[in-house]
Structures are given as structure tokens and as C-alpha cells.
Amino acid sequence: MNISIRLSKIEQRYSIQPEYLWKTFPDYAVFRHQDSRKWFAVLMKIEASKIGIDGKGKITIINVKAKPEELSSLRMIKGVYPSYHMNKEHWLSLNLAEIDEMLLFELLDESFALTSKKLKEK
Numbered sequence: 439m440n441i442s443i444r445l446s447k448i449e450q451r452y453s454i455q456p457e458y459l460w461k462t463f464p465d466y467a468v469f470r471h472q473d474s475r476k477w478f479a480v481l482m483k484i485e486a487s488k489i490g491i492d493g494k495g496k497i498t499i500i501n502v503k504a505k506p507e508e509l510s511s512l513r514m515i516k517g518v519y520p521s522y523h524m525n526k527e528h529w530l531s532l533n534l535a536e537i538d539e540m541l542l543f544e545l546l547d548e549s550f551a552l553t554s555k556k557l558k559e560k
Contacts, residue, residue: 441481441498441534444534444542445467445481447543448469448479448546451543451546452469452478452546452550453472454469454470454471454472456468456469456481457469457470463482465481465482465483466480466481466482466483467480467481468480468481469481471550471553471554471555473555474553474554474555476553476554476555477553478502478503478546478549478550478552478553478554479500479501479502479546479549479550480500480501480523480524481498481499481500482498482499482500482501482522482523483496483497483498483499484496484497484499484522485497488522489519489520489522489531489533490519490520491519491533497533497534497535498533498534498535499519499522499531499532499533499534500531500532500534500542500546501521501522501523501524501529501530501531501532502529502530502532502545502546502548502549503528503529503530503548503549503552503553504528504529504530504545504548504549504552505548505552506527506528509526509527509530512530512545513530515541516536516537516538517532517533517534517535517536517537517538517541518530518531518532518533518537518541518545519531519532519533530545532545
């Protein structure tokens with residue numbers, strides 16, 4: 439599935455629009471909650487070597503937040519890597535060329551939930 443179709447699915451699923459924040463990286467997109475403005479995903483095109491993939495060339499990744507206790511087991515799955523440019527104790531990088539589509543959206547759902555605004559206790 440190509441990037442534009444995935445972006446459309448993310449937009450529809452979470453009722454948000456990607457934000458393109460950096461002039462020097464016009465293809466990088468941030469996905470954030472409308473209420474809290476917290477990021478739950480970041481789309482980037484990076485050199486494969488930056489997340490430990492051998493070879494040259496750029497790949498498209500999405501960074502998502504995950505539960506720290508699940509990071510080790512998740513990193514054993516094809517397409518899941520330690521996070522590029524985010525806290526590696528809380529974030530993962532998902533290689534869109536390798537990741538299973540169902541797993542991608544499960545991890546996006548988890549990231550969305552983990553970054554949502556917490557309700558104050560009464």
C-alpha cells in the first residue's frame with residue numbers, strides 16, 4: 439500500500455490532518471491530538487542505516503509511542519525498529535516497506551491512546 443493511501447487512512451481513522459512543520463523536511467508529517475496537541479505519530483523519510491538497516495537509500499518510517507515494557511518484544515517483529523530521533527524508551531520506528539498493515543494500525547491505535555489527554559480524577 440502506498441504512502442498516500444496510508445496517510446488517508448490515518449486522517450480518516452483519527453479525524454486529523456497531518457502537519458508539515460519543517461521547511462527543510464517538507465515530506466515529514468506530524469500527527470497529533472486535536473485537544474492536547476500531543477504527537478502520536480511522525481512520518482519521515484530517512485536513510486535506512488539510521489535505524490540499523492544495512493544498505494543505502496531512503497526508507498519511509500512512522501514513529502509511534504509504545505509501552506516501555508512491550509518495546510523489546512515488539513522490536514523482534516519484522517518492520518519494527520528502535521526509534522529514530524525520539525526517546526528509544528518510549529517510541530518505535532516502523533518501516534512502512536516491511537510492517538504488516540494490521541500491526542501498523544494496532545500500534546498507531548496504541549500510540550494514540552498512550553498520548554491522549556488523561557482525564558483528571560474527581
